[in-house]
Amino acid sequence: MGPGADTRVPAVPAPEISRVFREEYGRAVAVLARHFGDIDIAEEAVQDAFTIAVQRWPADGLPPSPAGWIITTARNRAIDRLRREAAREDRHAQAALLHARSDPPEEGAVRDDRLRLIFTCCHPSLGVGAQVALTLRLLGGLTTAEIAHAFLVPEPTMAQRLVRAKGKIRDAGIPYRVPREADLPGRLGAVLAVIYLIFNEGYTASSGDRLTRDDLCAEAIRLGRLLAELMPDEAEVAGLLALMLLTESRRSTRTTPGGGLVLLADQDRCRWDHGLIAEGQAIVRRCLRLGRPGPYQIQAAINAVHSDAPTVAATDWRQILQLYDQLAALAPGPVVALNRAVAVAEVDGPDAALAIVDGLDLRDYHLFHAIRADLLRRLGRSSEAAAAYEAAIAHTENAAERDFLRRSRQALSRA
Amino acid sequence: MKQYLLSVYQPEGTPPSPEVLEEITRDLDDLRAEMKAAGAWVFSGGLNAPSTATVLRPAGGNVLITDGPFAEGKEYLGGFTIITAPDLDAALDWGRKLAQATTLPIEVRPFSDGAGG
Numbered sequence: 001m002g003p004g005a006d007t008r009v010p011a012v013p014a015p016e017i018s019r020v021f022r023e024e025y026g027r028a029v030a031v032l033a034r035h036f037g038d039i040d041i042a043e044e045a046v047q048d049a050f051t052i053a054v055q056r057w058p059a060d061g062l063p064p065s066p067a068g069w070i071i072t073t074a075r076n077r078a079i080d081r082l083r084r085e086a087a088r089e090d091r092h093a094q095a096a097l098l099h100a101r102s103d104p105p106e107e108g109a110v111r112d113d114r115l116r117l118i119f120t121c122c123h124p125s126l127g128v129g130a131q132v133a134l135t136l137r138l139l140g141g142l143t144t145a146e147i148a149h150a151f152l153v154p155e156p157t158m159a160q161r162l163v164r165a166k167g168k169i170r171d172a173g174i175p176y177r178v179p180r181e182a183d184l185p186g187r188l189g190a191v192l193a194v195i196y197l198i199f200n201e202g203y204t205a206s207s208g209d210r211l212t213r214d215d216l217c218a219e220a221i222r223l224g225r226l227l228a229e230l231m232p233d234e235a236e237v238a239g240l241l242a243l244m245l246l247t248e249s250r251r252s253t254r255t256t257p258g259g260g261l262v263l264l265a266d267q268d269r270c271r272w273d274h275g276l277i278a279e280g281q282a283i284v285r286r287c288l289r290l291g292r293p294g295p296y297q298i299q300a301a302i303n304a305v306h307s308d309a310p311t312v313a314a315t316d317w318r319q320i321l322q323l324y325d326q327l328a329a330l331a332p333g334p335v336v337a338l339n340r341a342v343a344v345a346e347v348d349g350p351d352a353a354l355a356i357v358d359g360l361d362l363r364d365y366h367l368f369h370a371i372r373a374d375l376l377r378r379l380g381r382s383s384e385a386a387a388a389y390e391a392a393i394a395h396t397e398n399a400a401e402r403d404f405l406r407r408s409r410q411a412l413s414r415a
Numbered sequence: 416m417k418q419y420l421l422s423v424y425q426p427e428g429t430p431p432s433p434e435v436l437e438e439i440t441r442d443l444d445d446l447r448a449e450m451k452a453a454g455a456w457v458f459s460g461g462l463n464a465p466s467t468a469t470v471l472r473p474a475g476g477n478v479l480i481t482d483g484p485f486a487e488g489k490e491y492l493g494g495f496t497i498i499t500a501p502d503l504d505a506a507l508d509w510g511r512k513l514a515q516a517t518t519l520p521i522e523v524r525p526f527s528d529g530a531g532g
Contacts, residue, residue: 172525173417175502183504252456 012057021050024067026143026226030113031071034176036078037099038092039120039138039166045078052077075100114139115178117229122191123174128166131194133404137162139226140219151201166278188231192240192296197222199244203251204398217248234291238283239297244301245280249273261404265312277307295331298323317346334360338368341375350378366395370405382412416499418526419456419506423517425493442516450498455509461494493519 022310025046032042049070063069079100121134136142136150148158168174168382179187202216224241231237253267284304287297309315324340327330337360345353362368373388389409396402430436450456468483484491496513500506503523510523 123503125507171527173500173502173506175504179504 005106012062012371017054017057018063020066022141023266024070026068026117026139027114028070028074029138030117032074032078033117034113035075035100038096039169041078041096045074046079049074089409105224114226116176118191119178119187119226120169120174120176122194125172125174126165126168128197130161132164132197133158133161135223136198136219139223142219148188150213191227192236195220195227196240203247206351217251220244235287235292236294236296239287239294239300242280242283242287242300243296243303245276245406246300246307249276249280250306259400261400264306269310271308272307280304281307293330295327298327298330317343321347334362338362338371342371345375354379364395366401367393369395373408377412384411416501418497418499420524420526421460421496421498421510421513422492422522422524423494423513424490424520426490436458439517446512446516450509455500457497457499459496462492465491
């Protein structure tokens with residue numbers, strides 16, 4: 001039935017099928033969602049097609065174009081099913097069939113289909129939690145259980161969130177298309193924010209025992225690469241990818257084997273991933289040539305400066321401070337000011353940095369207290385530093401971060 | 416085409432000055448004309464203060480009449496416009512213009528398929 005069913009090639013092992021699934025799921029859902037004008041029909045059809053693939057590929061071998069096989073099989077299965085339902089006067093099925101007839105599939109549109117799906121998932125009329133869940137489900141091909149696990153919510157809660165979000169797309173008429181030029185900056189900002197949120201949740205899990213959730217980082221980078229491939233001329237898209245690659249390059253040195261937190265200054269720089277650093281730095285250089293700076297590009301550049309330094313002492317803090325000045329001008333806010341203060345401490349001393357930090361209204365943010373504690377410690381104000389560490393400990397839910405802060409506070413009394 | 420309800424949410428308290436109100440009325444007239452010209456306008460209207468409302472509640476076979484409004488709040492429904500639009504983005508474009516004309520928050524909500532579109 002499928003176009004590849006009669007192709008005789010060596011048997012396909014199961015991991016190969018799950019690799020194809022992860023790589024092609026989003027593409028197939030995107031094409032079929034456009035074709036049928038309905039995300040649920042698209043998802044169901046693609047899952048059907050993969051179920052058939054699992055049965056057939058191990059014996060028949062991988063078809064020459066696995067994605068094409070999945071899309072064709074899914075489309076045929078969906079049309080068969082919709083015809084049966086349409087014959088029973090199902091209005092929804094009739095509408096989907098009508099949509100499919102008026103919209104012949106074209107291979108060239110695949111690129112735009114995935115972009116359309118990204119913008120639909122990250123539509124600002126959906127809550128951020130729903131945007132993240134939809135993006136991971138529809139483009140990442142993660143199961144509801146995997147997404148629920150990654151965000152530490154019960155599976156039925158996540159399932160309900162996805163059902164509601166898809167219902168809103170359908171009932172409110174959220175369009176399935178790339179926004180027009182005038183709306184693009186704002187809408188693209190929402191897409192980048194979702195991808196970066198997924199990355200950050202993976203990089204410093206907001207709660208739980210472990211510091212990082214590697215699967216979320218990998219998924220965010222995969223989405224970042226996809227978006228960079230689909231929108232090669234958008235400087236901030238490249239900037240976000242570079243930022244994630246450069247941050248990711250340090251991940252294995254960021255925790256001890258026991259799961260404890262290791263600060264940037266104490267990391268073993270030989271063990272940074274130099275392949276990721278080279279890739280990230282090349283993108284940063286390309287961004288500089290484009291001359292359209294934005295917050296993600298500048299944060300990437302700051303990370304590139306850190307990656308350039310073979311030792312902590314060799315860090316070019318003046319350049320980092322200049323970049324933070326630029327970032328603060330483009331995207332002002334207390335968190336940027338807090339991070340900038342860390343660079344100020346290195347260039348002008350902890351006194352100057354503390355004056356900035358004390359003026360910030362960030363009392364609920366654990367890093368505000370942690371950075372303040374470190375500055376007070378360097379100024380020899382131990383009892384105030386201890387109180388600041390206590391405040392930082394009280395404001396983080398992450399066990400690894402809390403342990404690190406406890407050890408820092410204990411080290412104070414020994415000093 | 417779908418139908419959408421654009422609700423204008425008004426804060427409790429003193430209304431704007433006559434000059435400001437006049438400008439808002441003018442902008443709203445212009446917007447209504449623009450909606451009609453585009454074929455998007457279905458119906459629109461402004462409402463009297465919530466204190467003028469009456470609430471009816473079914474109670475054991477009878478219907479009870481009480482002083483309104485149904486829900487007390489810091490904001491209330493001040494008026495609404497019903498439009499037809501091909502999708503949410505088109506409806507949001509009209510909603511954005513309505514927010515700018517009224518200088519007030521707008522809720523955009525689709526009619527369910529059975530009862531409108």
